[in-house]
Amino acid sequence: QNLLVGALVGDPALIGTTDEGYITLDDMINNVIKPLIGTFGSQFGGVMGWEFADDGPPTYDQSGAWANGIGQALATTGPAIDFSIWSLQEPSGSGTSPTTISPSQLVAGYSDAYFYQAADGGQAFMDTQTGITTPGSKHCRTELREMTSSGEQAAWAPSGTNTMDVTGQVTLLGGGSNGKVTVGQVYNSDDSIPLCELQYSGSAGGFVLVYEEAKGAGNTIDLQTPVGLNTSYGFQLSLTNGVLTVSINGQQVYSHTPSANILAKNFYFKCGNYDQTSTAGEVTTTPYTIVEIYSINVVHA
Template identity: 60%
Template sequence: MRMMTFVSPGKAKKVGFALGLTALLTVSVMSLASAAPSIDYHIWSLQQPDGSTISSSQLVSGYSSKYFYTASDGGQAFMDPQTGSTTSGSSHPRSEMREQTTGGSNAAWSWTGTNTMTNTAAVTLQGGGSSGSTTIGQIFNSTDSIPLVELEYEATPNSKGGNFKLLYEEAKGAGTYTDLSTKAALGSKFTYEMSLSGGVATVKINGTQVFSKKPSFSGKTFYFKAGNYDQTATSGSVSTTPYTIVELYSVSVVHK
């Protein structure tokens, strides 16, 4: 979490003025605190659509760019343009965080423990028109370099009338999509939880479980991803024109 330092002025001589000033300062501090996204940047690196990777130490130091900045409502904005650089094995650019260890190396944890990521988010701009779809969270299989679970947001309601769909993939190229009925209008906040605990993958949206499956394999390692991995953006000359924007207001990762 980014920290702020507040220095208060000297004491006022008049009691009434001091009380009023104290109240004013308290409100100001609370307002500033509520505007800061609750994210522990120590355990994340950032992949950007211009091909750069930003380290956790840079994020902790307050890094920002055209693709990663604090939005006017206090959310951490992840902007993806319509075209940009792609990572290995992908045809889409991304503005997305990749989980790290507290020591700064790439996270790779076993599925046998308790591993949960809970985020409060909003998609404030969706590219791709009626076919637009953006991955906002992943449980990624680092052993096979494929996602196990991808949670995607669609501004246009899907076949079940909801705004989310889920990709589940145990083997490369053998993934299947499931439309979810949960609704979330463009620009509205929602909370999602992705978990791989005790060998079972689960997804919850706004506290309701929408998916659960026990993978048939074992002995693999995983990590979380969160942000904006637009599924209709393509490889090409990088742009700074917003195409899709995802905001994260809080990110919580628990491993036991």
């Protein structure tokens, strides 16, 4: 489906009209462009438009100040992530209670040393070598957890369509050639274990998948998808109609039907930076692993 939105952008007083219905450039950016990016993610096609010249007869000027302003705004709007359906866990906090950032805080533009907009416009997720972990994990993280639009923790059945598409890159990997970082998960909410973790592996030089139906009984599969550091990628995790699939850069590389017992559970998505060589310990802000995300698109139908 395609959606076409029309708008008159400008200051009526400056362009010599008393007509109503115009919106300012700021309104166009904040109330039209950004919400569309947040809703449609990578499916948002951008803006196509023309500017009326400010002198002489009405003509179209595709390189005018307003057109350039919108173009610059599109280039600097940041990651295409709908933060209203995510909460964030960070490696700071105390004891076994990591810092958790709510969806409303993320929507309001939350940032800190662990979570910030990178120079290229991507959302940077920085994990440290040591930090605060949950009781069920040995590793600290800077990672998003799926929520519902009403602010509840998401937990959905594996029937129907359930997909998460992410674009990003790993720019720093702790642990060198032995390093690995989980960039996406389908998480078993009922049993509190990941059904699968998509990991970027230094030794594999690309992605591996950890599949786990019972705690401590996971299998690691090399997906044979070479991707270098500082190289953009796209992946999809899907648990649709009872079948788990993984695609990398548009190519399906894994498909598996979980057991009937597992398909009776509820699930949610996670993504970000869950470094697998980090440990519980001192809270620091020294970068160990950095993952950038440019877009996230979640579909449930």
